Ligand code: FDM
């Protein structure tokens with residue numbers, strides 16, 4: 285099947301929704317069924333830019349709010365050549381957070397508009413599917429305490445959730461909302477179904493450009 289591209293699949297959601305677990309399970313299931321798939325995550329803390337972001341998130345450094353927003357975006361752009369190469373080779377990419385987290389988290393800060401936050405990510409590879417793992421704050425609290433990183437507070441996560449809801453009204457994106465309060469295997473089944481459908485559709489479509 286030469287020439288068939290892989291799909292760009294993104295998982296988004298607030299903290300504790302199970303994004304990372306579900307990304308791993310999806311990649312494993314796809315690979316086991318003979319479909320090339322790899323996981324990526326943003327921020328990718330392994331690059332030089334990613335290390336600056338990591339220090340900021342771990343409260344080891346301070347960065348001005350616009351500056352860190354642009355670093356998160358730069359951290360995606362620096363991986364675009366790799367992403368495009370993989371997709372063209374037919375590998376499906378399963379991505380733990382993407383530009384939607386970028387916009388939701390920064391625009392949850394005072395005095396940042398959604399529109400300003402989107403600008404640096406315009407033109408990134410456009411996901412074929414974005415699944416939002418929905419979990420209400422009560423269910424999230426049952427899954428344990430927040431961690432110690434920046435942004436890991438109930439109040440801020442609530443503001444982030446509102447911003448995600450605004451982003452999900454955009455019909456140019458293939459959003460699917462997944463009820464993350466279900467048991468892990470049920471969530472996984474739903475995610476796999478949506479993914480296989482999106483992968484089929486993507487095979488015959490060129491990769492799009494985000495928010496363009
Ligand atoms: N985050 C993530 C942002 O603020 N902007 C971004 O562009 C991205 C991708 O960084 F609090 C936030 C979201 C979260 C933190 O945490 C990354 P994880 O646990 O590594 O996903």
Ligand code: MG
Nearest residue numbers: 299300431433
């Ligand atoms: Mg986290």
